[in-house]
Every structure is written in C-alpha cells, then in structure tokens.
Amino acid sequence: MDAIVCVKQIPDPETPAAAFSVDETAMKVVQASGVSPVINPFDQQGVEAALRLREAAGGEGTISVLSLGPDSARDAIKTGLAMGADEGYQLNDAAFEGGDAWTTGLALAKAIEKIGVPEVLIFGRQAADLDQGTVGSIVAELLGLPSATVLRSAELEDGAITVSRVVADGFESITTPMPAVLTISNEFGDPRYPQLRQIMQAAKKQVTVWSPVDIGLDAAQVGAAGARVKMHALFQPKNETQCEFIEADTAEEKATQLAAKLREVKLL
Amino acid sequence: MAQILVFGESGADGDPVAITAELLGAATRLNEAIGGDGVACALIGAELEMAAQAAIAAGASTVYRAQHDALAQYQTDSYLPVAAAIVEQVAPAIVLFGQTSLGRDLAPRLATRLGSAVAMDALALAAAGDRVQVTRSCYGGNARQVVTVESDPQVVTVRAKSQDPLPEDTSRTGDIVAVDAAPGAARARVVGKETADTSGVRLEDATIVVSGGRGLGAPEAFADLERIAADLGAAVGASRAACDLGWYPPSQQVGLTGTIVSPELYVAIAISGASQHMAGCGGSKNIIAINKDPDANIFRYCRFGIVDDYKKVLPQLELELKQLVADR
Ligand SMILES: Cc1cc2nc3c(=O)[nH]c(=O)nc-3n(C[C@H](O)[C@H](O)[C@H](O)COP(=O)(O)OP(=O)(O)OC[C@H]3O[C@@H](n4cnc5c(N)ncnc54)[C@H](O)[C@@H]3O)c2cc1C
Ligand SMILES: Nc1ncnc2c1ncn2[C@@H]1O[C@H](COP(=O)(O)O)[C@@H](O)[C@H]1O
Numbered sequence: 001m002d003a004i005v006c007v008k009q010i011p012d013p014e015t016p017a018a019a020f021s022v023d024e025t026a027m028k029v030v031q032a033s034g035v036s037p038v039i040n041p042f043d044q045q046g047v048e049a050a051l052r053l054r055e056a057a058g059g060e061g062t063i064s065v066l067s068l069g070p071d072s073a074r075d076a077i078k079t080g081l082a083m084g085a086d087e088g089y090q091l092n093d094a095a096f097e098g099g100d101a102w103t104t105g106l107a108l109a110k111a112i113e114k115i116g117v118p119e120v121l122i123f124g125r126q127a128a129d130l131d132q133g134t135v136g137s138i139v140a141e142l143l144g145l146p147s148a149t150v151l152r153s154a155e156l157e158d159g160a161i162t163v164s165r166v167v168a169d170g171f172e173s174i175t176t177p178m179p180a181v182l183t184i185s186n187e188f189g190d191p192r193y194p195q196l197r198q199i200m201q202a203a204k205k206q207v208t209v210w211s212p213v214d215i216g217l218d219a220a221q222v223g224a225a226g227a228r229v230k231m232h233a234l235f236q237p238k239n240e241t242q243c244e245f246i247e248a249d250t251a252e253e254k255a256t257q258l259a260a261k262l263r264e265v266k267l268l
Numbered sequence: 269m270a271q272i273l274v275f276g277e278s279g280a281d282g283d284p285v286a287i288t289a290e291l292l293g294a295a296t297r298l299n300e301a302i303g304g305d306g307v308a309c310a311l312i313g314a315e316l317e318m319a320a321q322a323a324i325a326a327g328a329s330t331v332y333r334a335q336h337d338a339l340a341q342y343q344t345d346s347y348l349p350v351a352a353a354i355v356e357q358v359a360p361a362i363v364l365f366g367q368t369s370l371g372r373d374l375a376p377r378l379a380t381r382l383g384s385a386v387a388m389d390a391l392a393l394a395a396a397g398d399r400v401q402v403t404r405s406c407y408g409g410n411a412r413q414v415v416t417v418e419s420d421p422q423v424v425t426v427r428a429k430s431q432d433p434l435p436e437d438t439s440r441t442g443d444i445v446a447v448d449a450a451p452g453a454a455r456a457r458v459v460g461k462e463t464a465d466t467s468g469v470r471l472e473d474a475t476i477v478v479s480g481g482r483g484l485g486a487p488e489a490f491a492d493l494e495r496i497a498a499d500l501g502a503a504v505g506a507s508r509a510a511c512d513l514g515w516y517p518p519s520q521q522v523g524l525t526g527t528i529v530s531p532e533l534y535v536a537i538a539i540s541g542a543s544q545h546m547a548g549c550g551g552s553k554n555i556i557a558i559n560k561d562p563d564a565n566i567f568r569y570c571r572f573g574i575v576d577d578y579k580k581v582l583p584q585l586e587l588e589l590k591q592l593v594a595d596r
Contacts, residue, residue, distance in 0.1 A: 013408050017543045017565050020410040029407060101376070102385045130406045130413070131524060132388045134376035141380040146455035147344055149373045152518070162459070167369040168472075168527070170519055173460035180456065186508065186525065187518050228385035232401065233414040241555075243570040245562075251580030258556070259588030261572055267533055267554055268500070268592045 001057035001156070002118035003050040004064045005085065006108055006135070007043035009076035012036065013128035020236070027234040029129075039076035042124025046184045047080045048191035049154055050122050056156050062086045064115055068096055068107055074207055081202035082194035088207035089115060095212050098224030105138030107222055110215035117143060119178040120161065125150045125185040133183070140181035148174045152187030272299050273332075273360035273421075274309045275351065276323050277370060282315035284322030286472075287366035289433035291426055292327040294393055295364055296434055301395035304361070308332060310354045310447075312347055314340035324442035327434045332358065334447040341458050342370045344377060346451040351378050353449035360421050362400055367425040379423040386423040387415050391430045400424060409524055409547030428472065429530045429551060464519035468494070471520060474503035476533045477549070479522055480515075481507035483538025483559065483578065487515035493537065496586050499593055505529065505549075507539045523548035538578050541566025558582075 012035045019032040031037070050063045065080035067073045068091040077088040091107050099107075112121065121140075126133030133149075140147035152171065153164045165172040166185050194202070212222050220226060246261065248254045262268045272295040276288035288309065295307040309328035311319050313335065320331045334350045351374060355363060363378075365371035367389045379386040391412070392403040399416040402424055406413045417423065471477065478497045480490055490504065497504045506516035508523055522529055524547040534552035539545060541557070541564055549555065550569060557566040562575045574581055 011407070013544070014542075015410075017410055017568075020407065020543070022407075022411050029411070100385065102380075105380070125525070128408060131408065133372055134379075134386060134388060137373065137376035138380045141377045147373075147377070148456050149344075150369070164462075166518055168519070170464040171462045172458050173462070174456050175459050176456035186512060228417060228419040229387060229415050230418050231413055231415050233412075234406075235412055236410065237412050239568060241569050241571065243567045243573045245567075245573050245575060251574075251576045252584040254574045254576055255581045255584035256588055258572060258574055258585065259592055262533075262556075263592055268589070268596075 001054050001061040001120065002063070003053065003061070003120040003122060004066055004112055004115060004118050005043065005046045005050050005080060005122040006139075007046065007065055007067045007076045007080055008040045008124070008127045008129075009037050009067065009069050009073040010040050010127055010129040012038045013041065022234050022236055024233070024235050027231055037072060037075070039079045040124050040127045040129075042126065042128065042184055042186065043076070044079065044083075044191045045186065045188045046122040046124050047083050047085060049182065049184050049188060050120065051084045051192070053120060053154060053156060064089060064118070066108060066111055066115070067091070068104055077207055078202045079194075081205050082199045083192055084198070088205060090207050090209045091215070092209050093211035095219040095225075096223045098227065099222060100227040100229040101132055101134045101138060102228045103222050103226040105135050105142060106226070107212070107215060107217065108135065109139045109142040110217055111210060112139065112143065114210075114215055117179050121145070121179065121181045123181065123183045125183045136181055136183040145179055145181050146176045147181040147183070148176055149183040150185045151182055152185055154182055271358060271360040272304060272307050272362045272364065273355065273358050274307065274328070275363065275365045275371070275374075276309045276311050276319060277366060277368060278311060278313050278316055278319035282313070282318050284319045286433075287368060287428050288319065288323055289326035289436070290428065290431040291364050291366060292323060293433040294426060294431035296327045298362065298393055298395055298400065302398065306330070308358055308360065310334070310351070310358075312339050312350055320444050324440055325436050325438045327440075329442050331442060331444045332447050333444055334449055336451050338451040343454045343458050344373055344456060345454040347374055348377055348381065349452040350447070350449045352381050354447055355382060355421065357447065361398065363421050363423045365423070365425045367427045371425040375423055375425045382421060382423070384419040384421055384423060385417050386425065387417050388425050390424050390426045393424065393426070405547055407543070409543040409550065428528050464517055468497065469501060469503040471503045471505055471522070471527045471529055474529065475531050476500050476502035476535070477505050477522070477529050477531045477552070478502050478535045478537070479505035479507065479539060479549070480510055480537050481539030482509035482513065483540070484510065484515070490516055492582055492586070496582075496589060499586070499590050507545050536566050537582070539566055540564050541569060
C-alpha cells in the first residue's frame with residue numbers, strides 16, 4: 001500500500017496565549033522567542049495513520065511525505081521520515097510564497113500526480129495556523145477522488161478503506177474505494193515517537209525539491225500571484241474581561257460566596 | 269445579479285435547524301448592504317417540507333429544494349453535483365454555508381468545482397464594494413484575519429451562533445422551486461452511524477454549560493459534573509485534553525475543533541483556558557472558573573473565579589447551587 005502524507009510546518013500551536021503576538025503591518029505572526037515551528041500536529045497524526053495502514057496491509061509499499069514551504073519546512077518532512085516514512089518531497093521556491101489554500105492545493109495535486117497517485121492520500125483535518133481545513137478537499141476535487149474528512153480511525157477492509165468520521169452528534173462509518181483522500185483529526189490518537197536511530201537516518205535522507213516548473217505550473221499560477229483569497233488584516237482580538245476573584249479562608253466559604261454572587265447578579 | 273445563496277440544513281427528521289436561520293439573517297443584512305436582489309436558500313435532503321417553510325419564515329425569498337431519498341444523509345459525492353447544479357441555476361455572487369460537519373466538508377469541494385475559493389469559519393461579514401469582508405478566527409483563536417474571496421462566487425462558511433437570525437415571520441411568503449438534479453453516485457458511502465448519547469441537554473443549545481478539564485484528574489469526576497448539571501438544567505462539556513484521555517466523549521468537546529457554545533453561563537472546572545478551548549466558549553455571556561492556578565489563562569475571560577482545589581470547592585458548591593435552584 002502506497003501513501004502520500006501532506007505535512008505543513010506551522011508556528012507551535014501550543015505557544016502560550018501570553019507569548020503569542022502578531023505584526024499587524026506585515027500581517028504575520030511574530031515567532032515567540034525559544035519556540036520553534038513544528039509539524040502541524042494533525043499532519044503528524046496523518047503520518048501515523050499512513051504507517052498504521054501500511055502495517056495492516058502487510059508492511060509493503062512506499063510512504064512519501066510532501067510539504068510546500070520554505071527551507072525550514074524540511075524539518076517537518078524529516079519528522080515524517082523519522083517516524084517511518086520513506087521519501088520526502090518539498091515544494092520550495094520564492095514563487096510559492098504568499099499563496100492561499102487554492103494555490104497550495106493546486107501545487108500539491110500537481111506534485112502528487114508527478115509522484116504517482118497512491119492508494120491513500122492523507123492530510124490533517126486542518127493546519128493549526130490558519131485553521132481552515134480545506135486543502136485536503138481541494139486536492140481531492142482536483143484529482144477527482146473520493147474523500148472522507150475529520151477521521152478518528154481508518155482501516156483496510158477487502159481492498160477498500162473503512163473510516164470513522166467525527167461529526168457533531170457522534171461518528172459516521174464510511175467505506176470508500178481507493179485511491180481516496182483522508183483527513184485526520186486528533187481523535188486518531190498519539191503519533192509514535194521516532195527513535196534516535198531513526199532521527200539520525202532521516203537526517204541523512206535526501207529530500208527531493210521541486211519548483212513550479214518541475215510540477216508543470218508557471219509562476220503566475222502559484223503563490224501570491226495565483227491566490228484567490230486576499231488577506232486585508234491580521235490582529236489579536238481584545239479581551240476586556242476583569243475577573244473578580246472570590247476570596248475567603250476556606251474552599252467551602254468560597255463556594256458559598258460564589259453562589260451568593262451568582263444570586264446577587266441574577267445569573268442563577 | 270447580486271444574489272446571495274444560503275445552503276441551509278435540516279435535522280435527521282426534517283426539522284429546521286438553527287444555523288439555517290442564522291445564515292439567512294446574515295444574508296439578509298448583507299443583501300441590504302450591497303443592494304442585492306434577494307436571498308435564496310438551498311435545501312438538500314429527503315424530507316424538506318418543514319425546513320423549506322422555516323427558511324421562508326427566516327428570510328428566504330426563494331427556496332431551491334433538492335429532495336431525493338438518496339439524499340437523506342449527507343455524503344460528499346451524492347450532495348456535490350446537486351449543490352453545484354443549484355449554484356449554476358441561481359448564479360449567486362455569494363454562497364454561504366454553516367461551519368458544520370456538512371459545511372466543513374462540502375464548501376471547499378464545491379468552491380473548487382466552481383473554480384472559486386472559500387473563506388472558512390466567518391465570525392463577522394461586512395460588505396466592501398462587491399466583496400464580502402470576512403473576519404475569521406485563526407491561530408487557535410489567538411488572532412483574527414480579515415479576508416476576501418477574490419474569485420466568484422464567493423463561498424463562505426459561517427460559525428454557528430455568530431449571526432443573529434431575523435425574528436421568525438410565518439406570514440412571509442416565498443417561492444419553493446423543486447430542483448431535480450440527480451444525486452451523485454457515492455464512492456465514499458456512509459455505512460453506519462453511532463449517535464452520541466443525547467439524553468442530557470444538547471451542548472449547543474444549553475443556557476448553562478458545566479465543563480471539566482484535565483485537572484479533574486480522573487474520569488469519575490465527570491459524574492459529579494453531571495449531577496450538578498442535572499440540577500441546573502445544564503449541559504456537560506469537556507476540554508480536548510479530557511476527551512483525548514478518554515474521560516468524556518469527543519461529541520462533548522468544547523473548542524475550536526469541537527462544539528462552539530455560547531451559553532449565559534459557562535462554568536470551567538480545572539480547565540487552563542488554552543486559546544483553542546476559549547475559541548469554543550469565548551462567546552459565553554459569563555464565564556466562571558475554578559482552578560488551583562491563579563495565573564491560569566481561563567481567568568482572563570472570567571467574571572468570577574475561585575483559586576482552589578476543585579475537589580474542596582465542588583461539594584459545597586453543589587449544595588449551594590441546589591439551594592439556589594430550589595429558591596428560584
Ligand atoms: C490545533 C489544536 C486544536 C485544539 N482544539 C481544542 C479544542 O477544540 N478544545 C480544547 O479544549 N482544546 C483544544 N486544543 C488543546 C488545547 O491547546 C489545550 O491543550 C487543552 O484545552 C487543555 O485542556 P485542559 O485545560 O483540560 O488541560 P490543562 O491545560 O492541562 O489544564 C488543566 C488545568 O487544571 C488545573 N488543575 C489541576 N488540578 C486541579 C485541581 N485539583 N483543582 C483545580 N484546578 C486544577 C490546572 O491548574 C490547569 O490549569 C487544541 C490544540 C490544538 C493544537
Ligand atoms: N503548505 C502545505 N504543504 C503540505 N501540506 C499542506 C500545506 N498546507 C496544508 N497542507 C495539508 O492540508 C491540510 C489542511 O490544511 P488547511 O486546509 O490549510 O487547514 C494540512 O493538515 C496538511 O495536511
């Protein structure tokens with residue numbers, strides 16, 4: 001079973017709220033000091049999903065990790081390789097800068113066609129930077145493939161894939177023929193930790209780098225030039241709430257006073 | 269012509285659902301702002317009579333109804349060609365979806381099929397010339413982005429509870445147009461459904477939500493929360509950390525990737541208040557928290573806070589709240 005996992009490098013989404021800041025003029029996040037960018041956590045679970053599917057299929061097949069991003073995005077690819085993926089591909093060129101979900105989806109779809117469409121195409125449910133959750137569906141549409149999104153599990157069954165999709169009121173079980181596009185949610189469970197030996201091996205592995213022409217696109221179709229969504233502002237919302245702490249000697253008294261407050265302000 | 273098309277939703281039994289009226293409220297205001305010529309609502313499903321009437325009462329001048337047994341349940345492949353056919357027929361400038369299980373899945377595929385793009389999870393919509401300026405949350409709720417879709421039609425998904433519906437007006441009249449587009453053959457087929465236990469108050473409808481986090485220390489503590497919630501007529505929610513630990517079902521997760529709630533009162537017990545959690549409950553009218561860490565982020569959003577071990581606070585609080593409810 002062959003698979004391609006698309007991974008994005010993003011500012012660490014676990015950055016404490018107090019350390020998060022944006023440059024409103026540049027419309028960019030200021031990287032918090034001491035906090036390195038990371039592989040999108042859902043994409044790391046995507047690599048895990050691919051590895052588990054391959055294991056279930058008997059261990060044969062190639063898992064490729066694909067990322068569009070600047071030089072540093074190589075680290076996200078290496079994370080996937082260290083976990084057990086075989087090949088790394090990076091779309092890295094100045095022309096890709098300033099793109100949106102559409103240009104990203106288009107470039108990834110072209111790269112996937114060049115690599116060869118595998119049985120399974122895996123994405124994260126959303127990249128935890130812009131929190132959009134559209135690239136998987138865009139690629140599925142461009143390649144004309146069935147898709148199942150926001151998944152907590154995926155299993156191979158008689159040459160098809162059966163997945164469990166997280167929906168508002170529970171879970172749906174969906175069966176799809178391959179090739180198929182799957183997007184993975186956190187309910188999938190923790191990804192494996194690479195061993196030191198695997199990290200060293202991954203560090204030595206070559207990553208194939210492609211520019212737009214390598215995947216049959218010209219510069220006007222990618223990056224800011226090809227984008228369909230335009231950003232006009234990026235800012236941090238203001239939060240004006242002032243917390244009134246309930247002070248008392250014992251926890252019981254605090255509970256009593258809180259209830260009295262709730263009664264006083266007619267909240268209950 | 270500047271027409272706004274809303275993709276409404278209906279419940280499993282054909283009931284109207286709140287997001288449709290919220291979208292129609294937003295669409296009506298946008299339509300006025302851009303001097304457009306009306307708001308249409310598309311409904312796809314197997315049983316749509318009630319939802320169609322409700323859409324008209326909520327502001328739709330025309331309802332495009334695609335009714336077919338094969339459309340009883342949302343499936344990407346079966347809905348997609350029907351949705352595309354409706355957009356082709358209506359030729360709207362703007363297409364609105366809810367940021368729901370359906371909207372998240374269908375909107376980006378539809379936008380791509382139409383040669384356009386989508387802005388996801390709008391909190392606010394404003395007209396700027398012939399574009400909709402979409403304010404949306406990003407970076408786990410830490411930031412806001414203002415974007416426009418520069419291609420046509422402009423597809424936008426809108427967060428639940430972010431838009432006020434119009435007052436329901438059952439005397440409004442409108443056309444219901446039957447659409448006979450054939451459902452697509454589903455490759456990815458829904459073969460089963462596991463519905464979460466919905467015996468309690470539904471999270472998204474609750475006026476009071478009592479939520480627990482990792483600091484509860486053990487799944488058993490949720491039983492205490494459930495008792496308190498039952499007394500208050502409240503729903504029980506959980507942080508993702510608690511859900512990921514298997515302490516509470518994912519359907520009860522509050523947050524960016526869970527349910528968005530906006531109750532009158534949100535009670536956060538042993539929850540740190542990470543931005544992604546606040547993205548799901550920040551719209552609550554009042555938040556109170558019990559947390560042993562005085563610097564916990566949750567307190568930045570609270571009206572009242574108790575800094576203490578929840579285990580010591582909860583038994584007395586339960587008694588007090590019972591009394592409060594009895595006195596009401
Ligand atoms: C992309 C992404 C999406 C996410 N989506 C969501 C989401 O939708 N919803 C969500 O909730 N999270 C989400 N998260 C996770 C989020 O970042 C936090 O990790 C999570 O909300 C933390 O849960 P918590 O507050 O229960 O746990 P913790 O952060 O561990 O906090 C536990 C709190 O309990 C307090 N505590 C401990 N013991 C006691 C005690 N005895 N009495 C009182 N207080 C005590 C501690 O002081 C602490 O503040 C997401 C994360 C990412 C990266
Ligand atoms: N620049 C990128 N390179 C590779 N994969 C990406 C990129 N951007 C998004 N993706 C994939 O698409 C998923 C959804 O991203 P998004 O639609 O941006 O939220 C991510 O979880 C990744 O799997």
